[in-house]
């Protein structure tokens with residue numbers, strides 16, 4: 001049995017939320033902790049891969065110096081950092097919870113409170129993973145999906161639309177799964193199959209995902 005099945009492979013992983021500035025002190029963000037992406041990076045390095053982890057704002061640290069960590073703040077910065085290394089990588093796992101929208105304009109001074117209601121106009125951020133699906137050559141692309149309804153149908157739609165090799169569906173219906181938790185419950189969806197896994201620590205979930213990546217690379 002090969003102990004380092006990802007040796008000579010370069011894997012790019014995105015993690016965490018993105019922050020979209022409203023003014024110098026405020027932003028639009030989400031509750032992503034970055035844990036799933038960081039666990040994927042650690043386990044991929046243990047399996048022999050060269051890992052680049054591009055992460056939005058998170059309190060997590062990496063002891064493992066085998067992982068190259070690039071910290072970014074906004075979706076646009078994550079987009080640029082990802083495209084800078086994409087050509088050199090064999091696999092991309094997009095675990096980041098990228099903000100779908102950003103304020104259309106960013107105030108240069110802290111916005112003052114007024115007695116009237118406030119409207120902030122939002123504009124879409126770039127779809128990082130979708131943009132990779134359009135230009136991929138040999139690269140394997142893996143995405144995440146978090147759905148609240150018609151989970152399977154929506155996840156399959158994303159798999160097709162973003163030209164992915166497989167998509168990891170996070171269950172929202174399980175107590176121990178999702179944002180900020182140390183455990184997760186997933187299904188892996190390919191064009192042909194749906195594989196469902198039990199609730200387990202995110203480090204074990206990461207290993208399950210990476211074993212599927214290894215299968216893909218051997219096909």
Ligand code: C5P
Pocket residue numbers: 014075094095096097098099100125126127128129130142143144145146158
């Ligand atoms: O379309 P949706 O955001 O649900 O798709 C989720 C997948 O796409 C995740 O893998 C996420 O990291 C990625 N994504 C991205 N850039 C965006 C939005 C989502 O890379 N702007």
